[in-house]
């Protein structure tokens with residue numbers, strides 16, 4: 001089954017910096033736990049782990065989920081807008 005994809009923006013909760021623009025595959029936008037790297041369409045970070053503005057660590061780094069490269073996201077460190 002092909003899931004519907006929609007665009008979301010991911011922001012740093014501490015300072016509001018726009019970190020990623022991302023194509024989410026189904027599910028609720030607030031239930032974000034990971035970002036598949038091939039679905040990131042805008043990357044405004046330097047190292048994919050820290051906010052370049054306030055240096056908050058919003059990701060635990062890279063992992064493999066369902067055979068695809070992804071960044072693990074700390075849900076408490078970000079907020080999401082459609």
Ligand SMILES: [Zn+2]
Nearest residue numbers: 012015051054
């Ligand atoms: Zn920040």
